[in-house]
Amino acid sequence: MEFWEEEIETMPREQLEAMQLDLIRKKVAEMYEVSEFFRGRMQSVGLTPEDIQSFEDFRKIPFMTKSDLRDNYPDGLFVRPYDELVRIHVSSGTTGRPTVVGYTRTDVDNWSNSLARGMTSLGMSSKDFVQNSHGYGLFTGGLGIHYGSELVGATVLPISTGNTSRQIQLLQDLPVSVLVGTPSYLFHIADVCDQTGVSIQKDTKLRRAIAGGEPWSESMRQKFQQRTGVKVFNCYGASEFYGPMFLECEAQDGLHVWADLCYMEILDDEGNPVPDGERGQIVVTMLKKEAFPLIRYKIGDISSLEWTRCSCGRTHPRLMRISGRSDDMLVVRGVNVFPSQIESVIGEFPELSPFYRITLTNPNYMDEMIVEVEFTEESLKEDTAQVNQFTRKVSSRLKDILNIKADVRLVLPGTLERFEGKAKHVVDNRNYD
Numbered sequence: 001m002e003f004w005e006e007e008i009e010t011m012p013r014e015q016l017e018a019m020q021l022d023l024i025r026k027k028v029a030e031m032y033e034v035s036e037f038f039r040g041r042m043q044s045v046g047l048t049p050e051d052i053q054s055f056e057d058f059r060k061i062p063f064m065t066k067s068d069l070r071d072n073y074p075d076g077l078f079v080r081p082y083d084e085l086v087r088i089h090v091s092s093g094t095t096g097r098p099t100v101v102g103y104t105r106t107d108v109d110n111w112s113n114s115l116a117r118g119m120t121s122l123g124m125s126s127k128d129f130v131q132n133s134h135g136y137g138l139f140t141g142g143l144g145i146h147y148g149s150e151l152v153g154a155t156v157l158p159i160s161t162g163n164t165s166r167q168i169q170l171l172q173d174l175p176v177s178v179l180v181g182t183p184s185y186l187f188h189i190a191d192v193c194d195q196t197g198v199s200i201q202k203d204t205k206l207r208r209a210i211a212g213g214e215p216w217s218e219s220m221r222q223k224f225q226q227r228t229g230v231k232v233f234n235c236y237g238a239s240e241f242y243g244p245m246f247l248e249c250e251a252q253d254g255l256h257v258w259a260d261l262c263y264m265e266i267l268d269d270e271g272n273p274v275p276d277g278e279r280g281q282i283v284v285t286m287l288k289k290e291a292f293p294l295i296r297y298k299i300g301d302i303s304s305l306e307w308t309r310c311s312c313g314r315t316h317p318r319l320m321r322i323s324g325r326s327d328d329m330l331v332v333r334g335v336n337v338f339p340s341q342i343e344s345v346i347g348e349f350p351e352l353s354p355f356y357r358i359t360l361t362n363p364n365y366m367d368e369m370i371v372e373v374e375f376t377e378e379s380l381k382e383d384t385a386q387v388n389q390f391t392r393k394v395s396s397r398l399k400d401i402l403n404i405k406a407d408v409r410l411v412l413p414g415t416l417e418r419f420e421g422k423a424k425h426v427v428d429n430r431n432y433d
Ligand SMILES: [Zn+2]
Pocket: 249, 250, 251, 256, 310, 311, 312, 313, 314
């Protein structure tokens, strides 16, 4: 069994928790000093750093949420000057307010190290060749996986997303052993291989894949593995943490959450911790993050944490599958989409009524998004050419805002269902079985 940092990865729980409490208290004291935002939060509930002596005390600190990031756009929550930063990533957020995250050199190192531990735990080493199909650029997926892979000494092919035929060509021509992408893109590659008569087992050296960026199910994984002979490991993270950060080990039974880097709470709706293994809201405190620290950040995902010893020998708790979101954010082909973004685009066109419906499907496990929206009575178009032209205009504007393509369908006034009270705008028919 190989480890990246054996001593820390196999440290007993009591020692890990003592280390966490120590790091929490240091981080709280530092943040109280340097962050006006955080000091204000502490003061709002009458706390000073000296009051935080236990995990229970720590739970008195109010949560941070996405709306705090939005309210402090772009960099109001950074606690280091740009001189000390080496990288910025930007992810999509609600209308007009993406999330901007910054990194010091230490932040990039800790991020890469977190991935290097996880990659080693799933059996990767310097012998591996990684084809990284995550998007490079503002999205954290591409560069995150890239740096982690290089740190373990693997060879990286920074191919990024798209151009599937070239992806498949290079899979055959180069000794690629690990493919990284969103689950839906991995399925798409497998489909195109089938259609073009390429056998992943015979024509490539691919034996492992890392899937992240969107939810999928255990049965989807089993199907993919049976079909391709490639073992798939889950990856979880968020740009607010650093990026993709936690991976499954060879046991494929939950993702090790490195307790010296991240203190993860799982809470019920009243904010109390649930027993180990039970589902609840994920709340994250990053213990060593420098430029843009997170203290009790409610990410919006729901899952459970298992502290039972893993068969791989690692003692750090395992995060089980994400089973839902607590807000209205949708993840479509790995991209965060908020219905409010779509609503604001619709609002830009006087020809459209505010009635719309978003329908999500996933034929062949590839997400598709249909946006139906009504014309107003006054602006009904007479001929098809006009309708088509207008549809293209709305589609292109949506693509600009969402960064993914939506299938826009304009419908007659009064077609879409009316709701009393809160409208139900999203129909999610995606099937992960
Ligand atoms: Zn393990």
